[in-house]
Amino acid sequence: MKGFNFNGVLAIYRWEMARTGRTLWQSVVAPVITTSLYFVVFGSAIGSRMQSVDGVAYGSFLVPGLIMLSLLTQSISNAALGIYFPKFTGTVFELLSAPVSAIEMVIGYVGAAASKSVLIGLIILATSALFVPLRIDHVWAMLAFLLLTALTFSLFGFIIGIWADGFEQLNVVPVLVVTPLTFLGGAFYSIKDLPEPWHTVSLFNPVAYLVSGFRWSFFGKGDISLGWSLGFIALFLAACLGVVVWIFRTGYRLKS
Amino acid sequence: MQPVLSVRGVGKTYGSGHRALESVDLDIHRGEIFALLGPNGAGKTTLISIICGIVNPSSGTILVDGHDAIRDAREARSRIGLVPQELSMDMFSTVWATVTFSRGLFGKSPDRAYCEQVLRDLSLFDKKDTPVRMLSGGMKRRVLIAKALAHEPQILFLDEPTAGVDVSLRRDMWRLIGSLRERGTTIILTTHYIEEAEEMADRVGVIDKGQLLLVEQKDALMKKLGKREMHVTLAEPLDAIPAELADWQLTLEDEGHGLLYRFDAQAERTGIPSLLRRMSDLGIGFTDLDTSKSSLEDIFVDLVERR
Numbered sequence: 001m002k003g004f005n006f007n008g009v010l011a012i013y014r015w016e017m018a019r020t021g022r023t024l025w026q027s028v029v030a031p032v033i034t035t036s037l038y039f040v041v042f043g044s045a046i047g048s049r050m051q052s053v054d055g056v057a058y059g060s061f062l063v064p065g066l067i068m069l070s071l072l073t074q075s076i077s078n079a080a081l082g083i084y085f086p087k088f089t090g091t092v093f094e095l096l097s098a099p100v101s102a103i104e105m106v107i108g109y110v111g112a113a114a115s116k117s118v119l120i121g122l123i124i125l126a127t128s129a130l131f132v133p134l135r136i137d138h139v140w141a142m143l144a145f146l147l148l149t150a151l152t153f154s155l156f157g158f159i160i161g162i163w164a165d166g167f168e169q170l171n172v173v174p175v176l177v178v179t180p181l182t183f184l185g186g187a188f189y190s191i192k193d194l195p196e197p198w199h200t201v202s203l204f205n206p207v208a209y210l211v212s213g214f215r216w217s218f219f220g221k222g223d224i225s226l227g228w229s230l231g232f233i234a235l236f237l238a239a240c241l242g243v244v245v246w247i248f249r250t251g252y253r254l255k256s
Numbered sequence: 257m258q259p260v261l262s263v264r265g266v267g268k269t270y271g272s273g274h275r276a277l278e279s280v281d282l283d284i285h286r287g288e289i290f291a292l293l294g295p296n297g298a299g300k301t302t303l304i305s306i307i308c309g310i311v312n313p314s315s316g317t318i319l320v321d322g323h324d325a326i327r328d329a330r331e332a333r334s335r336i337g338l339v340p341q342e343l344s345m346d347m348f349s350t351v352w353a354t355v356t357f358s359r360g361l362f363g364k365s366p367d368r369a370y371c372e373q374v375l376r377d378l379s380l381f382d383k384k385d386t387p388v389r390m391l392s393g394g395m396k397r398r399v400l401i402a403k404a405l406a407h408e409p410q411i412l413f414l415d416e417p418t419a420g421v422d423v424s425l426r427r428d429m430w431r432l433i434g435s436l437r438e439r440g441t442t443i444i445l446t447t448h449y450i451e452e453a454e455e456m457a458d459r460v461g462v463i464d465k466g467q468l469l470l471v472e473q474k475d476a477l478m479k480k481l482g483k484r485e486m487h488v489t490l491a492e493p494l495d496a497i498p499a500e501l502a503d504w505q506l507t508l509e510d511e512g513h514g515l516l517y518r519f520d521a522q523a524e525r526t527g528i529p530s531l532l533r534r535m536s537d538l539g540i541g542f543t544d545l546d547t548s549k550s551s552l553e554d555i556f557v558d559l560v561e562r563r
Contacts, residue, residue, distance in 0.1 A: 002328075002330060003330060005330070005363045007359075007360045007361075007363050007364060007365055007366075008360060008361050008362070008363050010360060011356075011357050011359075011360025011361045012361065014357075014360075015349075015353075015357050018349070018353065019348075022348060085346075086346075089344055089345070089346065089347070090340075090342050090344030091344050091345060091346055093308075093310050093338070093340055093344065094338075094358065094361065094403070095361070096308075096309060096310045097308040097309050097310050097333060097336070097338050098333060098361045098362050098363075099329065099330040099331075099332075099333040099334045099362060099363050100361060100363075101330075
């Protein structure tokens with residue numbers, strides 16, 4: 001399609017943000033409570049027996065991993081629900097009949113989902129400041145990682161939402177794939193401390209690259225070099241974009 | 257005059273191999289009300305869905321106001337509004353939010369006054385801050401119409417607009433369609449209720465098994481295919497039609513208590529006066545006479561069943 005339907009993108013973005021607004025209580029309070037619980041359990045109970053990881057106090061060391069855990073699951077489930085819900089209720093007819101191109105639809109839906117998860121990430125960061133002293137060496141890099149990860153995984157969630165046939169499928173990937181990978185990807189420990197062969201196995205875990213890069217922006221060092229982390233996000237972003245382009249070109253699961 | 261919508265050779269075969277639409281050709285004139293009639297599964301909704309861009313056609317081209325529906329989709333789609341058969345809407349948002357969303361989605365900048373007027377025309381204005389799920393079925397259908405009108409379309413598709421709608425709302429709907437037409441909106445509706453097409457439509461198309469059987473001015477169709485009937489209630493029952501009345505090809509009905517005479521409404525001579533004269537000559541008395549026109553429904557059933 002020629003031109004750009006700015007009003008259409010804005011309508012989708014506002015619509016999705018309003019959906020978030022209706023569940024504001026749950027959206028804001030849930031991450032605050034979860035983060036607090038993690039700090040109580042890991043930070044106080046376990047952390048008191050651990051001095052430091054890689055020269056960083058264990059409580060502070062947890063912050064990037066915790067944010068990353070919520071960022072990944074929230075981005076996926078928000079974006080997946082955003083596009084799955086119209087399919088489920090049948091309102092997708094309106095999207096398909098509107099003069100909105102695929103790229104505009106993606107900007108609206110993925111943009112809104114990513115905005116929401118960046119917001120949640122910042123809320124968790126603020127909550128952490130109540131429990132541990134915050135140290136962020138590279139603020140802009142931290143924000144860039146936050147934004148890029150939110151965008152990439154919202155795009156991934158958008159794909160899941162289009163693929164899903166039922167509500168349980170929406171949860172399969174976040175619960176069965178992303179959460180385990182985050183736990184095993186060094187969200188709560190440094191994978192450098194793992195004995196072989198687990199250290200090498202962890203290098204095949206894509207989330208390890210995200211956590212490591214994000215942690216670098218806080219403390220100036222990570223488990224994996226910064227280049228690898230950035231390279232991985234770029235690769236995953238490109239893959240998701242490729243799948244989305246293919247979906248709209250073929251009408252896969254949206255149009256017969 | 258250039259048709260506002262031109263459909264050429266549009267066919268659809270679904271992935272399952274089901275052939276929903278044969279090659280359909282159809283021109284819709286600017287400002288008319290066109291009724292698409294057909295039994296369930298005839299291909300009405302498939303045809304509409306293809307024109308609106310929800311289903312990909314297997315073959316053929318569509319021009320909306322001169323714009324190709326696929327190559328120039330943005331121009332084509334922004335001219336079309338669709339009211340679907342199902343009441344599918346986000347149930348949690350308010351009437352106002354869902355109507356303004358539709359306007360934005362179709363690329364129009366916000367226009368508070370226009371959207372308010374649409375809601376007023378549909379008697380929805382006092383419900384504008386109500387969540388959709390709190391509305392009755394009839395009200396929900398009005399919201400769907402408001403959504404379809406929010407971006408000021410030139411062509412409005414109404415897929416079974418009055419299915420499952422009570423009589424008073426149906427009247428309102430007809431009034432609304434009439435006033436839209438006065439403002440120059442082209443309206444294409446599908447319906448099961450043939451009296452609806454009979455009352456509203458300028459032209460009628462009959463579709464069955466994916467094929468467009470005919471497209472005709474409604475009045476011309478009713479004249480051409482319409483038959484008239486006269487029922488005569490007899491004073492005394494007859495066992496058989498007397499040979500003297502053979503010319504009129506009468507049918508005995510109601511166990512000999514009545515006669516049925518079918519005649520061509522267009523003919524110069526209906527044959528009624530001569531029939532009645534002959535009957536009184538023969539001493540056949542009658543107590544009542546009743547003539548009726550065949551409705552569009554009779555014509556339709558006749559057409560579809562003849563295949």
